[in-house]
Structure formats: C-alpha cells, structure tokens
Amino acid sequence: MIQKIVIINGNPLSGENNLNNFIQEINEKLSGKGFEIESFSLSGKNIKQCVGCFDCWWKTPGLCRFNDDSREILKSVINSNMVIYASPMIMGMYSALLKKFHDRTIPLVHPYIKMKGGECHHLKRYPKYPEMGILIEPNDATPEEIELTKRIFHRIKLNFHSEVRFFYSIYNILPKKLADEISHI
Amino acid sequence: MKLAIFNGSPRGKGSNTRILLEHFQIGFENRGGEVSSIDYLIQEKYPEDQVQHFKDAESILLAFPLYVDSVPGIVKKFVETLGSFNGNGKKILFLVQSGFPEAVHSEEVKSYLLLLSKRLNLKCLGVIIKPGVEGIKIMPEWMTGKLFNKMKLFGEQLATNGKIDEKSVKKLACPYKFSVFKILFFRLMRLTGMANFYWNKNLKEHGAFEKRFDAPYLEN
Secondary structure, eight states, X not given: OOOEEXXXXXXXXXXXXXXXXXXXXXXXXXXHTTOEEXXXXXXXXXXXXXXXXXXXXXXXXXXXXOOSTHHHHHHHHHTSSEEEEEEEOBTTBSOHHXXXXXXXXXXXXXXXXXXXXXXXXXXXXXXXXXXXXXXXXXXTOOHHHHHHHHHHXXXXXXXXXXXXXXXXXXXXXXXXXXXXXXXXX | OEEEEEEOOTTGGGSHHHHHHHHHHHHHHHTTOEEEEEEXXXXXXXXXXXXXXXXXXXXXXXXXXXXXXXXOHHHHHHHHHHOSOOOTTOEEEEEEEOSSSSGGGGHHHHHHHHHXXXXXTOEEEEEEEEOXXXXXXXXXXXXXXXXXXXXXXXXXXXXXXXXXXXXXXXXXXOOSSOOXXXXXXXXXXXXXXXXXXXXXXXXXXTTOGGGTTOOTTOOO
C-alpha cells in the first residue's frame, strides 16, 4: 500500500506554468488523502552531472562522490513507495534537468549483474524500490516521441526493480482523478 | 569529407567513447577524411562554440555511452541548447556504446536518435551500437583488436563512400540478447564469481569490497 510519495519536478522553468500548477494541485490532493508527500523541484537544486567515475559502485558503495542535493533526494526516493517524475517534453524527450538527475540515481543499484527476463540487469542494493508514475507536458512532442519516452521509462523500471504505474500527459487527466487513481493502487 | 566529432561521454577525455572514436578517426583520416573539430560535451565552458561547430559542420559524428537507458544528461542538454535547428539534410552518424553486454538495452536510445534526426532535418547515416565496452581499457589487445579494427573500418567506409555498411553495423550490435546457451554460461560465471571479476577487482583495489552491499540511505 502506498503511503509515502516523492514528486520530482524536472521542469527547468520555475514559477507558475501549467506543469508546475498541476504538480502543486496533485500535491494538495494527495496530501488531502493522507499521503506523506515530499516534492522536489530540480530547477532549484544543486545537482552535478554524473562523471562516470563509479566511486558509488567501487569506492564508497551506494554514495556518490558529489555531496550535493541529490543525496537528500535519493534518500527520500528510496524510502518512498512511489516516485512521480514530472517533466516537460523538450526536443522530443523529458528534460535534460530530469535526465541529469536520473544519471545520478545509479548509486541506488548494485554494479553486479543478474539475468532478469533473459537480459542482464543490475542487482538490488536496497530491499525495495518505489513504483513509478510519470507526468509529461507534451509541448511540441510528436505521438512517436511521447510513446518512446514511455518506452524509456519502461526500460528504466527494469534496472530499478520498479513498475510504471501510470504515464500521463497533464492535459489528459485531472489532478483529482489522478489522486483518486493513486489512492486505489 | 569533413567531419565534426562530438564526444558526449561524462568521462570526457578519459572515456571509452574516446578510445573508440580515436580508432574511427584513424580509419577516416587514412582515407582522406578531415576532422574539422572534436568537442567534449562535458566541457560546458563554451557551449556556444560547440553548438556553432554542430551547425557549421559538413557532417557530424555524435558518440556517447548509454546512460540510464537513454542519452547522458550532457547530451540531452546539448540537444536542448541546439533548439529548433534545421540541418537541411546534412549527414549525421551516431555511436552508442554500453557497459551492458547486449544491444537490447540501446534499442530505445537508437529510436530517439532516429526521431531526433527527423526533428533536426538531418540525414541519419546510421546508429552504431556496441555493447560490452566497459573495461576495454584493461583488456589485452587480443580482446580489443577486432573491435578497434571495426572502428577503423567504419571510419574508412565513411571517408570513402560517405556512408557505413549496414551489415557491419548490425553485426557489431551483437548479441542483441543472450542465447539460452549464453544465459547458462553467464549463470556458471556468476556461480564461479567470474561474472563479477571486474567489479570485485576495483572494489578490492579501493578497499571497499566488504562494504559492497552497503545501503547508506536506508531508514529503519
């Protein structure tokens, strides 16, 4: 049963806009239903780009060499039941800001590989991983680009031992309806 | 033929991507090709120059490692900096290398690169996918020679024919998925500890082997 939800907003634009307003509203609706919500707006966070050093895998297992805001967010993510990634579609994919954060999530998994569904995937570092929900603001993305973004998240879930519970355009669902949907998961 | 090379690896000059590109470049220049610029996207000091190199290029090679099932953040940022650019049909070639030993992991990023080419009105010459690249720095020559020769061959093909051979690209992206036999072999490797040799070697070198299963963010 879902109790704690982390919302990660990959919108590079702060302030009032359709995506940020949607997130504000879903945050309120979910809080109103008794969920514990932690919301992070990446545009206001100091998150360095992963440099591929693998310190988090072979020097300080589970910890990145950069002691920036990603540590606080990763701690919330791994101790939650669901993480909602929100992003505008920019140049046919989710934002570079969200991508930069995703690159920093590798300390959450183990470098060792195991076979899963006939493919190599990373071993768990933690006993459980949050389920995922994705919200996009489509902007000028084509249906193919949106479908591909959905497919990418369905790949990400494999290495993060997760499930994609929903993938919505913010124009195809109302915050209230989404909050109801989540409360029935 | 002139080629602008973009290395999108977060490891920059210390990357496996660079090693592959160097061999490509040797083959390309051996057959009269000219490399007009080499940009490391991790060096973000002069993004305007990098964007200008991309826009001015006669033809482009963008190479990077697969990162969390997609392009690395720096590559996505570069693409966003490019914005709504019309490439007017100029040629682009992609190289995606991954640590995973199967090409299936790079399928989605390949689709993205094809859609991106369409969006930027670029003529895509192909997406070279090479799985199993992590560790090539410590591999002996007999293990990497074939791969490096293939990179040289691709460079030669591009300089000579203006394109690369699709069959060779397809062959390099093998295995797409492990066969039943290889899955069994991998299981045997895991049982003997051989599958984790590379990681264990590095864990031990850093005195972190005993801490390899640490879960520092776990709350009680």
